[in-house]
Amino acid sequence: MxxxxxxxxxxxxxxxxxxxxxxxxxxxxxxxxxxxxxxxxxxxxxxSKEDLFTACIRRERAALVEAVRGGTGADRADGDGPRAGGVPGSGGSGAEQQLWRGLCAFFAHTAARPEGWSVLHRAHTQGEPFAREVAGLRAEITELVTLLLGRAAVDAGCDEEFAEREVSGLAHAMVGAAESLAVWANSRTDAVPSPKETAATLMNFCWTGLGQMIKGARWSPHR
Structure with a gap:
């Protein structure tokens, strides 16, 4: 063999x-x-066992990143990568649709490979060097989400300060929420949500809120 x-x-x-x-x-x-x-x-x-576990993490990490980037179109050979063109809440295309497809790809992948996702999700609790591998995965995904959200914000007329200060935090929050939702979806034994349903939950939570922020409707504790 x-x-x-x-x-x-x-x-x-x-x-x-x-x-x-x-x-x-x-x-x-x-x-x-x-x-x-x-x-x-x-x-x-x-x-060694450590090398074996590291090899598992790297294989599952590469497969997940490939799935997400493929979903957003970031790896298209024709250069038609992430470009903003839709405004959050507008029902348009561009970054909004790319993010949607990327989330669908993420949740479809974690649902199809629950054991691989379990390894990735739990690896950060096992100390170095495993936590470093998972941090690299999170950084790759967050960078792509930040790019999509940032371009959408700027194209919608937001100033550069908003794009730099707010979008980075939103991207990290969205990636963390996606990880948590993947664990939740895979742990369901009844009424298991489809990848698109889980992705829609996160889009409703994050993208709709971003649309309101772009319009200047921000939450304040003094309201």
Whole structure:
């Protein structure tokens, strides 16, 4: 069997094991048995349990980023990447539709690969270097969301100060909310929401609020 096929089997088994038991409790014996190989072969290919877990994180991270960027069109070869053209709340296209498609892709991916998402979501609690890998994932996604929100805000007539100060915070909040919603959606056993339904929940929460902020209707504790 080609090495890449055998290694993929090991990573599949490892992702399932780490998702089920966590990093500390997962057994290398069980992972090897699930992959249909000997434990020495797992160590030969992936050297250590830490390296195996890191390889799982990196594989799932790359797959998730690829799905989200593909959903927004950020990786299109024709150069038709993220460009703002819709104003929040206008029902237009541009950044609004790209963000919507990106969220749908995110939730579709985390629903289709719940074990991979579980590994990513829990990895930051396992210390370095795993937390650093997850921080890199979050930074990639947040950068893309910030780009879309920022361009929409500027095109809608907001000043540069708003775009720099508010949009960055909104992007971080949106990414954090998306992560939490993915955990919530995957934990449901009844009335499981579809990826589009979960994405719509987040769009209603964030995009509608951004539209009001752009129009100058901001919340104040003194109202």
């Amino acid at each position: 080609p090495r890449e096929v055998r290694e993929r089997q090991m990573l599949d088994a490892a992702v399932a094991g780490f998702a089920r038991h966590g990093y500390q409790a997962a057994s290398m014996d069980d992972i090897a048995e699930e992959a249909g190989v000997s434990k020495p072969l797992v160590y030969l290919y992936l050297k």
